[in-house]
Amino acid sequence: xxxxxxxxxxxxxxxxxxxxxxxxxxxxxxxxxxxxxxxxxxxxxxxxxxxxxxxxxxxxxxxxxxxxxxxxxxxxxxxxxxxxxxxxxxxxxx
Amino acid sequence: xxxxxxxxxxxxxxxxxxxxxxxxxxxxxxxxxxxxxxxxxxxxxxxxxxxxxxxxxxxxxxxxxxxxxxxxxxxxxxxxxxxxxxxxxxxxxxxxxxxxxxxxxxxxxxxxxxxxxxxxxxxxxxxxxxxxxxxxxxxxxxxxxxxxxxxxxxxxxxxxxxxxxxxxxxxxxxxxxxxxxxxxxxxxxxxxxxxxxxxxxxxxxxxxxxxxxxxxxxxxxxxxxxxxxxxxxxxxxxxxxxxxxxxxxxxxxxxxxxxxxxxxxxxxxxxxxxxxxxxxxxxxxxxxxxxxxxxxxxxxxxxxxxxxxxxxxxxxxxxxxxxxxxxxxxxxxxxxxxxxxxxxxxxxxxxxxxxxxxxxxxxxxxxxxxxxxxxxxxxxxxxxxxxxxxxxxxxxxxxxxxxxxxxxxxxxxxxxxxxxxxxxxxxxxxxxxx
Amino acid sequence: xxxxxxxxxxxxxxxxxxxxxxxxxxxxxxxxxxxxxxxxxxxxxxxxxxxxxxxxxxxxxxxxxxxxxxxxxxxxxxxxxxxxxxxxxxxxxxxxxxxxxxxxxxxxxxxxxxxxxxxxxxxxxxxxxxxxxxxxxxxxxxxxxxxxxxxxxxxxxxxxxxxxxxxxxxxxxxxxxxxxxxxxxxxxxxxxxxxxxxxxxxxxxxxxxxxxxxxxxxxxxxxxxxxxxxxxxxxxxxxxxxxxxxxxxxxxxxxxxxxxxxxxxxxxxxxxxxxxxxxxxxxxxxxxxxxxxxxxxxxxxxxxxxxxxxxxxxxxxxxxxxxxxxxxxxxxxxxxxxxxxxxxxxxxxxxxxxxxxxxxxxxxxxxxxxxxxxxxxxxxxxx
Numbered sequence: 001x002x003x004x005x006x007x008x009x010x011x012x013x014x015x016x017x018x019x020x021x022x023x024x025x026x027x028x029x030x031x032x033x034x035x036x037x038x039x040x041x042x043x044x045x046x047x048x049x050x051x052x053x054x055x056x057x058x059x060x061x062x063x064x065x066x067x068x069x070x071x072x073x074x075x076x077x078x079x080x081x082x083x084x085x086x087x088x089x090x091x092x093x094x
Numbered sequence: 095x096x097x098x099x100x101x102x103x104x105x106x107x108x109x110x111x112x113x114x115x116x117x118x119x120x121x122x123x124x125x126x127x128x129x130x131x132x133x134x135x136x137x138x139x140x141x142x143x144x145x146x147x148x149x150x151x152x153x154x155x156x157x158x159x160x161x162x163x164x165x166x167x168x169x170x171x172x173x174x175x176x177x178x179x180x181x182x183x184x185x186x187x188x189x190x191x192x193x194x195x196x197x198x199x200x201x202x203x204x205x206x207x208x209x210x211x212x213x214x215x216x217x218x219x220x221x222x223x224x225x226x227x228x229x230x231x232x233x234x235x236x237x238x239x240x241x242x243x244x245x246x247x248x249x250x251x252x253x254x255x256x257x258x259x260x261x262x263x264x265x266x267x268x269x270x271x272x273x274x275x276x277x278x279x280x281x282x283x284x285x286x287x288x289x290x291x292x293x294x295x296x297x298x299x300x301x302x303x304x305x306x307x308x309x310x311x312x313x314x315x316x317x318x319x320x321x322x323x324x325x326x327x328x329x330x331x332x333x334x335x336x337x338x339x340x341x342x343x344x345x346x347x348x349x350x351x352x353x354x355x356x357x358x359x360x361x362x363x364x365x366x367x368x369x370x371x372x373x374x375x376x377x378x379x380x381x382x383x384x385x386x387x388x389x390x391x392x393x394x395x396x397x398x399x400x401x402x403x404x405x406x407x408x409x410x411x412x413x414x415x416x417x418x419x420x421x422x423x424x425x426x427x428x429x430x431x432x433x434x435x436x437x438x439x440x441x442x443x444x445x446x447x448x449x450x451x452x453x454x455x456x457x458x459x460x461x462x463x464x465x466x467x468x469x470x471x472x473x474x475x476x477x478x479x480x481x482x483x484x485x486x487x488x489x490x491x492x493x494x495x496x497x498x499x500x501x502x503x504x505x506x507x508x509x510x511x512x513x514x515x516x517x518x519x520x521x522x523x524x525x526x527x528x
Numbered sequence: 529x530x531x532x533x534x535x536x537x538x539x540x541x542x543x544x545x546x547x548x549x550x551x552x553x554x555x556x557x558x559x560x561x562x563x564x565x566x567x568x569x570x571x572x573x574x575x576x577x578x579x580x581x582x583x584x585x586x587x588x589x590x591x592x593x594x595x596x597x598x599x600x601x602x603x604x605x606x607x608x609x610x611x612x613x614x615x616x617x618x619x620x621x622x623x624x625x626x627x628x629x630x631x632x633x634x635x636x637x638x639x640x641x642x643x644x645x646x647x648x649x650x651x652x653x654x655x656x657x658x659x660x661x662x663x664x665x666x667x668x669x670x671x672x673x674x675x676x677x678x679x680x681x682x683x684x685x686x687x688x689x690x691x692x693x694x695x696x697x698x699x700x701x702x703x704x705x706x707x708x709x710x711x712x713x714x715x716x717x718x719x720x721x722x723x724x725x726x727x728x729x730x731x732x733x734x735x736x737x738x739x740x741x742x743x744x745x746x747x748x749x750x751x752x753x754x755x756x757x758x759x760x761x762x763x764x765x766x767x768x769x770x771x772x773x774x775x776x777x778x779x780x781x782x783x784x785x786x787x788x789x790x791x792x793x794x795x796x797x798x799x800x801x802x803x804x805x806x807x808x809x810x811x812x813x814x815x816x817x818x819x820x821x822x823x824x825x826x827x828x829x830x831x832x833x834x835x836x837x838x839x840x841x842x843x844x845x846x847x848x849x850x851x852x853x854x855x856x857x858x859x860x861x862x863x864x865x866x867x868x869x870x871x872x873x874x875x876x877x878x879x880x881x882x883x884x885x886x887x888x889x890x891x892x893x894x895x896x897x898x899x900x901x902x903x904x905x906x907x908x909x910x911x
Contacts, residue, residue, distance in 0.1 A: 003453050003527050024447035024448075024451055025443035025446055025450075026447060027381055027382070027451060029379075029381050029382070030380065054527070056380075
């Protein structure tokens with residue numbers, strides 16, 4: 001119950017039934033968008049969104065900002081470590 | 095047979111028009127009927143390969159008549175009724191000529207079938223003699239090498255035609271490749287057809303012509319054959335059995351037990367395309383993508399490889415069970431460890447995408463134009479260059495190396511650097527949701 | 529692949545591994561044992577093995593305890609028998625996810641039943657099962673509804689769609705289970721000592737973060753909601769260990785790009801409309817757990833296979849040699865099960881843990897059963 005894959009919404013195939021087309025690296029499938037259409041919005045508003053797809057349903061919009069923040073945090077971690085190691089190496093020499 | 099597209103028509107933007115197998119488009123009128131999801135065909139079968147396990151046992155020698163048998167279950171067919179409208183398959187060819195039991199009867203109808211479709215397609219003097227056997231000159235064979243390579247295979251794939259090929263082309267290339275990986279020059283093929291009553295003659299003609307074209311491309315001749323017709327329901331439209339003969343030059347000493355620590359492991363291009371192309375063509379999982387089977391003959395490429403390095407140690411084509419299976423076979427036979435790097439494995443984005451969606455491992459997917467070669471380290475670069483210069487090896491890559499330990503294991507260094515074992519598959523790989 | 533490849537970056541993985549080791553080592557030393565971290569979700573078990581994360585982390589510092597969050601692994605044999613009984617009915621087309629095809633019942637698996645003539649179809653989505661129903665109006669289609677809260681919304685929405693269209697021949701065989709009672713059962717188990725939890729990222733995508741509060745507040749254990757890429761897992765592990773180092777106990781969310789604090793409103797609404805809690809439900813290996821399963825509400829009786837058809841509904845005991853329960857609770861590792869690799873193998877599985885792609889036993893068998901072998905250098909044979 002865990003296999004979810006990020007996909008790009010590229011079209012709406014059946015607005016009344018909230019069905020759209022998503023793309024994963026060129027592989028396309030029709031999915032149900034009911035869980036990611038905001039109240040009062042049209043299905044078309046999803047086009048261009050990245051969503052997490054699980055068993056043919058888009059279950060969540062992917063927050064690109066949060067994704068970037070997560071990666072930045074990890075990047076900083078790596079950089080901090082590298083600095084620390086350089087310091088240590090420097091300290092050893094002296 | 096109606097083609098169920100990956101999507102209903104009328105997508106508002108960017109939707110590809112997906113025609114499967116050239117069969118008529120299934121018009122979806124947007125009404126409640128097929129509104130919310132595409133029609134799966136053959137929905138009961140797992141990931142198709144050349145599914146030969148569980149194939150029905152049916153007597154095919156002697157009588158062309160086939161005693162009525164219960165509905166066979168074998169891994170590559172779904173229910174034999176087209177689920178879209180409850181009618182038997184090929185009903186859309188109702189008025190077009192189809193194969194009947196008479197075509198297998200040995201009499202006039204069969205002769206007519208052979209003369210009008212099979213002979214012209216395969217077109218060679220050995221076959222045209224229409225003897226019960228092909229007669230091959232031994233002296234000519236001996237001049238080419240010191241061993242005969244002899245292989246046999248059966249092809250039961252569904253659907254019969256798919257992007258990048260068809261069952262006929264598969265049969266020729268598969269047989270040629272089985273011969274070629276010994277270092278042999280492939281020469282002669284036999285071809286046995288088992289036809290289901292009701293198969294359209296047009297489809298059979300297309301497939302025969304495709305086999306002929308594949309044979310020409312590969313420089314081999316189909317010199318003998320057989321045709322049987324079984325009752326509707328006793329075969330999944332068309333099965334092909336082949337045997338192939340080639341000659342191995344004395345200089346070729348290739349074997350699964352010849353891998354040595356330090357050797358390089360090379361593949362000739364991107365993996366998994368045949369497996370994914372078939373999966374998508376069967377439409378059980380309602381995916382659409384531009385993935386074509388990589389079905390192609392490999393002996394030209396192998397010739398180029400041997401030119402760069404006469405002492406190739408191991409060579410095998412990665413069909414059912416994929417590259418993972420071949421690597422395990424080599425590791426077991428040679429008593430070595432084979433280490434491969436996930437980051438080095440060439441994959442098309444669409445194959446990656448399909449694997450991610452379905453939870454499949456591309457290392458286990460079927461290929462029909464890919465080989466795994468194990469070569470001495472000092473020759474690796476030369477072999478790679480020779481491969482990349484050849485049309486069948488443009489995206490060749492070194493994916494790993496042979497080590498001593500742990501023996502008889504295949505180890506993958508994952509994308510993040512951790513190691514895991516690549517074991518032999520148990521059963522078919524099934525798409526998963528967990 | 530966007531939002532995927534970035535979270536598989538080896539350099540960041542290496543940095544995380546170093547941090548984890550630096551943080552966790554003093555803690556492990558102080559305790560005299562490695563930290564026991566439970567990954568609840570089978571998908572996380574799969575990630576750990578598929579990417580070889582154990583080979584990156586030090587065994588004496590971190591020990592992964594594999595949790596029961598694998599809906600296939602906890603399928604009782606009796607339920608599999610029920611599936612097969614339905615599938616063997618000539619009026620029924622039985623549609624299921626691929627995961628369930630090989631789970632052994634008392635008379636074999638669905639895959640074996642299919643080979644013997646039952647009409648079993650593998651689908652990727654419940655929507656595809658509904659499509660089969662539309663295309664075969666003269667037959668009944670039963671969809672095997674499996675999974676935790678992650679998958680409940682998709683099933684519920686499909687049923688609502690079927691009702692909207694007036695489809696008469698579609699029903700669910702409902703085996704949805706809920707994660708919270710299982711977590712409670714694990715936490716209440718006196719034999720287990722879990723230091724921290726990696727929470728199920730996709731269940732949380734539906735239910736949000738709040739339902740896990742009791743783990744931090746009442747049971748005083750840190751829990752981090754984790755994504756499924758290797759960096760997600762490693763970062764979550766790091767966050768758990770940080771909490772332990774700093775003496776904190778909180779529900780934290782590593783998977784912020786996907787998991788909303790309050791869950792998914794339309795998904796929860798659909799689930800609420802279609803399903804209700806069962807008083808208790810049978811879990812393979814774990815016995816009966818209160819309020820751990822859902823069934824369809826009475827107004828959806830027309831879509832409920834349990835009401836439409838007669839099913840055997842027998843409680844079948846596991847084979848005597850099975851130790852699935854102990855493995856599911858994390859009490860023993862798969863290779864400590866007495867039949868692991870001998871009587872129970874992927875070819876002839878005794879339990880679902882050996883079958884499911886995310887079952888701990890299957891993962892161990894496929895990816896790691898040789899890791900324990902000592903290696904003689906240059907001898908050409910393992911010790």
